[in-house]
Amino acid sequence: MSVPLDDLAAPAPARASSRRLPLPLSPGRAARRAAVVLPLLAVGAWAAADWRAFRDGAARLASADPAWLLAAGGFTCLGWVAAACVRQGAVPDRLPPGLLLASQFAAGAANHVLPASVGAHAVTLRFLRRQGVPLHRATASLALYSLVKPLAKTPVLLAVLLVFPDVLRLGALLPDRRTLLLAGGCVVLCPVAAVLVVALVRPLRGPVRSFLRTAMTDVRRLHRRPARVLALWGGAAVAPLLQAGVVASVGTAFGLPLTWAQVTFAFLAAGTAMGAVPAPGGIGPVDAALLFGLVGYGAPMALATATVIGYRVLTVWVPLLPGAVVLSVLVQRGAL
Template sequence: MRKDVVPVSSPSPLPPLSPPAGPPPCPPARRVSLPAARPVRLVLCLSPVLLAGCWALADRPVASEGASRLAAADPGWLLAGAALTCLTWVAAACVRQGSLPDKLPPGLLLASQFAAGAANHVLPGGLGAHAVTLRFLRARGVPLDRATASIGLYSLARSVTRTLVLLAFLAACPARRRLGELVPDGPVPVPAAAVAGGALAVAGVLLTVVPPVRRPVTGLVRAALADARAVHGRPCRVLALWGGSAAMPLVQAGTLVCVGTSLGLGLPWEQVVLAHLAAGTAVGAVPAPGGLAVDAALVWTLVSFGAVPAVAAATVIGHRVLNDWLPLLPGALTLSALIRARAL
């Protein structure tokens, strides 16, 4: 007997699921430049120029007196002093390059050192120049620890070579005996040594007891030692580091010699150089913007060597105008241009 085959109907396909109710998905966000960021960036770029203007207005009597004295000076010697001032930035750029194994662009490096001079009028003790250089090295891709170690090697080389040059002039110049009159009587080195010893003791305790302080300092020391070995393994870096460090105080003192000769200071050039080195070494660590403490000590030293007080003061003012005030506005503009070009 044949059984009827009952056809089995295939299941109907499921209807498509309807999208869930709700707002449609948001399109991917696009990067939109905020118009409000442009004025802020413009203010940051022009801030060095504004600070330079405020500084000039605050010390207007000093600037006007120095300009009046320089107007009656010998222009030939002033041009020679201006040329030596330009060599100061070249020497600083050489020392910066010599303190780092990486190759830096020479033009931007020289421009950064020119702009660093304007920054020194805002932050004391050379911190402005170090801050500009640190931003410049970071923009070139140098890690933070190696950039900081480079600044430390730069400062160490300058301090060591300046001391050696001062000792050489003390040994060769007979006027060194007059410097003893400038040292105040009394146990002055004892408090200074106590303060230095206390600072070293506190730093040692912090490095020993506090691990969050010890780790970055240890890494910084390792980076500094590694870069110092790499730098001193290349003769061109050694020449740039130590040769530039020795040239910087001599070039700066040469500018003072030119200004003093133009004003008729009446001292031999070796005494003027010795006065500049001694005054800068004695009070160079005083945190005063623009080197005001160094200027006061320099006038005092020149007078002790036999210069007329009025001429000595005019010489120091002229040196400050020629070395700092004339390049101040161009340096601030260069700093602003480097910020706008994202080189810092």
């Protein structure tokens, strides 16, 4: 039986037409793929720009006591747990503990790339939204978190002074009068400027009133629940003590001739004085203030510098790449 030539030629175009052509990449998928890769690219760019500091810090840590460095690493890990507790305490909804802790670990990497905690807040906001928290309530929780952290640090400072009154050396640690006046003026003028902007710009009044109503409602709900109060205020009070424990452990590993109370007060004072400066993760201003405080207590400049660099290596550089990987994985799996 003969087959017409037209029939033999027919399957070829049919097979060609049956092949599935690649679908165009949607904007949402493209943004998600970019979000997966961008944290790793940011880490690589920062590593290339500041590789010398990391290399010198790692070389210094190689000569330190490994047992105390291990203790410093433990304090660093507990700091992420404390941050997760504060985040949970700032929102009435129950969040999955494992994902919450992973999001804070990833937020730490983002926080060290962008200034003024913008990176950490952006990651947390996205995480809350993916957990079903409405945008206005998620934003209110970020504002509560930002307010509670400095407020909780004040009683911690006072407690350190009451228990260890000898740690306060006004002549060595406090800045000069001009710096104090400048800081005080900023503290007073910033809220006044914010109120004036809201009062003068009419379109802002409605959203601000709605935001304040939501924030106050959530604050009342949270403070009726003892578990949330403990997580919010307890975590915010413990977090700076854990960070000070990292500094003190690194200092002990290097043989820094200061007590833990002195190092703790120097760290708390440095964070209070310079924490408002919008540097990525507080790097720079807080480091300078901490170095100034340690030297003011009588520590040798070389040991104080090694302590500050070692603290930054353990809290920034060592977790940075794993944090960026976790951030990319969370984005890929849709948790962020």
